[in-house]
Amino acid sequence: MDPPSLAELSREELALLVPELLLCGHLIDRAGMPHAIAAFGRDGMRDIAIEEWMGASPVYTRRLQRALGFDGEGGVASIFKAMQVDIGAPPQFMDFRFRLVDHDGGEFWLDHCGALLDVEPLGDEYVVAMCHDIEDPTFDATAAATDPRARVRPVHRPPRRPADRHPHCSWTVTIEPDVDPLPWPEAAHRMGATRAADVELATIDPADAGLSDYAGALVDHLRWHDFSRSALVRIAEEVCLQGHLLALAFGRAVAERGDEEQAQDLTRRQLTGIAGLASERIRAALDLPSGLDGAAAVLAVHPALAPRAYVDVSVERDEHLVVRLGRGDGATVDGAWPSLIDADHLKPLEALVRGVDSHLHVEVLDDRPDALLVEVVAGAVAAPEAEEVTLARFSGGADFRFSDRGTPVAVR
Numbered sequence: 001m002d003p004p005s006l007a008e009l010s011r012e013e014l015a016l017l018v019p020e021l022l023l024c025g026h027l028i029d030r031a032g033m034p035h036a037i038a039a040f041g042r043d044g045m046r047d048i049a050i051e052e053w054m055g056a057s058p059v060y061t062r063r064l065q066r067a068l069g070f071d072g073e074g075g076v077a078s079i080f081k082a083m084q085v086d087i088g089a090p091p092q093f094m095d096f097r098f099r100l101v102d103h104d105g106g107e108f109w110l111d112h113c114g115a116l117l118d119v120e121p122l123g124d125e126y127v128v129a130m131c132h133d134i135e136d137p138t139f140d141a142t143a144a145a146t147d148p149r150a151r152v153r154p155v156h157r158p159p160r161r162p163a164d165r166h167p168h169c170s171w172t173v174t175i176e177p178d179v180d181p182l183p184w185p186e187a188a189h190r191m192g193a194t195r196a197a198d199v200e201l202a203t204i205d206p207a208d209a210g211l212s213d214y215a216g217a218l219v220d221h222l223r224w225h226d227f228s229r230s231a232l233v234r235i236a237e238e239v240c241l242q243g244h245l246l247a248l249a250f251g252r253a254v255a256e257r258g259d260e261e262q263a264q265d266l267t268r269r270q271l272t273g274i275a276g277l278a279s280e281r282i283r284a285a286l287d288l289p290s291g292l293d294g295a296a297a298v299l300a301v302h303p304a305l306a307p308r309a310y311v312d313v314s315v316e317r318d319e320h321l322v323v324r325l326g327r328g329d330g331a332t333v334d335g336a337w338p339s340l341i342d343a344d345h346l347k348p349l350e351a352l353v354r355g356v357d358s359h360l361h362v363e364v365l366d367d368r369p370d371a372l373l374v375e376v377v378a379g380a381v382a383a384p385e386a387e388e389v390t391l392a393r394f395s396g397g398a399d400f401r402f403s404d405r406g407t408p409v410a411v412r
Contacts, residue, residue, distance in 0.1 A: 002316055003300040005308055006236045007202055011210070013286060014232035015225035019402050020285045021236055021303050024278040025087025025243040026094065030118065031273030031392040032250055035266045040257055046129040048253040053138040055187030055249030057088060058145040059197050060242045065146070067204070067234050069213030076106040076173050077218040079146045080411070083108070084222050085214075085235060087242045088142070091221060093400050097167070098218065098411045104175040107155070113168040116158055118395045124159045131158045131169065141185050143173060148181030150174070187249060195330030196244050199310045201237040205230040219408035226408070237307035244310065244336045247271070251335065268340045269388050271348040275304055276389035277398055279355025290357040292321045295376050298356050299323060304337050304348070311338050321376040323349070327369060343367035349374065351386045358382040 009017065029049065036045040061082045065071035068085070070078055080098045083089045089096050095112035110116075119126045135157075143150035155170035191197060206212045210228030224232065247267055255263035279298050288294040296317040299305065305313045305325075312326030331338045341348055343364045353360040353376050361383065365373040392398065 002314075003296045005300050006240075006306055007233050007308070009233075009301065011225065011229035011232060014229065014236055015227070016285050017282065017301065018224045018232060018236050018239065019091050020278075020281050021239040021243075022085070022087055022090040023093055023397055023400065024274060024281060024303055025239055025246065026090045026115075027277055027392060027395055027397045028087070028243055028246055028250075028270065028274050030395040030397065031277070031388065032247075032266065032270030034391045034394075035269045035388075036250075036254065039254075039262065039266065042125065042129060044257060046133050048250065048257070049130075049134050050137055051187045051253040051256075052246060052249040053088065053134070054141040054185040055191040055252065056242065056245040057086070057138065057142040058185060058188040059191045060238070060245050061086070061142055061145040063197075063241070064238055067201070067238055068231075069215045073215070074147055075103040076100060076150070076175065077103070077411075079143050079150060079173060080106065080108065080218055081214055082142070082146065085239070086142070087239060087246065088138075090397075092402055092405075093397050098220065100218065100411055104177075106173050107171065108173065109155075109167040109170040111167050114396050114400065116168050118397075120158070120160075127159045139171070140182060141188070144182040144184075147175050148183075149176050149179050150182075151176060151179065187252070190252060191245055191249055194245070194248060194334045196241055196248065196310060196334055196336065199241070199307075199330055201241070201307055201309055202230065202233045204228070204234050217410040220411055221405045221408050223405070223408050237309070240303040240306040241310060243274075243303050244331065244334075247337055248334055264335075264340055267337070268345060268348060271304060271337045271340060272351045272386055273388035273392035275302070275348045276351035276355040276386060277392050278303055279352050280398075283356050288356070292317070292360070292376060292378060295353045295356045295360055296321050299352070299376075302352060304352070310336075313338065322365065323374050323376065325372040325374075327371055342372055346374070347386060347388075350383075351389055354383055354385070355389070358385070 036048050093114040098108050100106045139152035157169040204212050208228035208230045212231050251263040251267040254266050282298050288297045300315045310330045312329035314324045316322045346362050349362045362374045
C-alpha cells in the first residue's frame with residue numbers, strides 16, 4: 001500500500017507536521033550557508049542571504065495571503081499574519097510576539113531567537129551580518145509585499161549588551177503614506193518568473209470542520225489544529241513551496257558569484273543537509289517506524305519532494321520501496337532541488353532515507369530522460385552521517401521541541 005501524501009494525511013497529522021515544515025524551511029539556511037561561507041567568505045555569504053530572502057519572501061508572502069484569505073486586508077496586522085506562516089519565523093524557535101498600535105503601526109519582538117543563539121558563538125561580526133546587514137533589507141522586502149510603504153525599523157537588536165539582554169530584539173513596523181514606495185526587488189522579479197511562483201495548489205474547502213482562512217483578528221499564535229484539514233493541506237503545501245523558492249533564490253545568488261556548476265553543487269549540498277534533518281524531525285513528529293515503512297512514509301511528505309503539483313514524485317511500497325522522480329514537472333523546469341538528484345548524485349536521497357534509518361541506502365533502477373527510478377534498500381551495516389547533515393546539525397533547531405501555547409488570543 002502506497003504511503004499517504006500531504007493531501008491524504010489526517011487533520012491531526014497535518015497539525016503536527018506544519019510547524020515541523022516551517023522549522024525545516026528555516027533550517028535550509030543552516031544547511032546551505034556553511035558552504036557559501038567556504039566558497040565566498042562571510043561577506044559573500046551575507047550578500048547571498050540578502051538576495052536569497054529578498055527573492056523568495058515577497059513572492060511566497062503574497063501567495064500565502066491569497067491562500068488564507070487576508071490579501072485584501074492590508075495594514076500591519078496583515079504583515080504580522082504572514083510572518084506567522086513564514087519559514088523565516090518558525091513558531092517558538094523564532095518566538096515572534098506582536099503588538100498593534102493601529103492599522104498602520106505596530107511592534108514585534110523576539111522572546112527567543114533560535115537563529116541568534118546559533119550565530120552568537122561565531123562572534124559579533126556574524127551577529128551584525130545577520131541582525132543588521134541581512135535583516136534591514138529583507139524585513140523591508142517582506143513587509144513591502146503587503147504595502148510598499150511599510151518600513152521595519154529596530155528599537156534594539158544584537159549584538160546583545162548586556163549579553164543576556166531580553167527580548168533578543170525589538171522592531172517597529174509602520175506604513176507611512178508620505179514615503180516613496182519600495183521597488184519590487186530584482187531578485188523577486190526573477191523568482192516571480194518561476195513555475196513555483198504561480199503553481200496551483202490544493203483548494204481549501206470552506207465546508208470542512210475548522211478554520212478555512214485567517215481573515216479577521218490577528219492572534220498571538222496559531223494553533224494548527226484549529227484549522228480545517230483542507231486548510232492545513234494548503235498551508236503545508238505553501239510552506240514546502242517556500243523552501244523551494246528559497247533554495248532557488250540561493251542557487252541564483254551563488255551562480256551570479258560563481259557559475260551554474262558551482263550553484264548546483266552548493267544547492268545540492270544544501271539539499272543533502274536539510275534532507276537528513278527534515279527526515280529525522282518528520283519521523284519523530286509523526287511517530288513513524290524505522291526501516292522501509294518509515295522511509296516510505298517520510299518520502300511521501302518530505303518538503304524537498306512536495307507539493308505534488310510542483311514535484312512529480314511517486315512512492316510505491318509493497319515488497320519493495322520504489323521512488324520515481326519525473327522530469328516533466330515545474331521543479332525540473334525551475335532547476336529546483338529534485339532536478340539535482342540523478343544517478344550520479346544520489347547523496348541527497350541517501351541522506352533523506354538515512355535520516356529515518358542509517359541502515360538504508362538507495363540503488364538506481366533506471367535513469368532516463370523522463371524519470372529517475374530508485375529503490376530504497378535495507379543493509380546490514382549502519383552508514384555514517386553525511387558531513388552536510390552534520391554541518392546543518394550545528395543549529396539548535398535540529399533538536400528543538402515545540403510546546404503547547406494554549407488558546408490563541410487576539411493581539412491588541
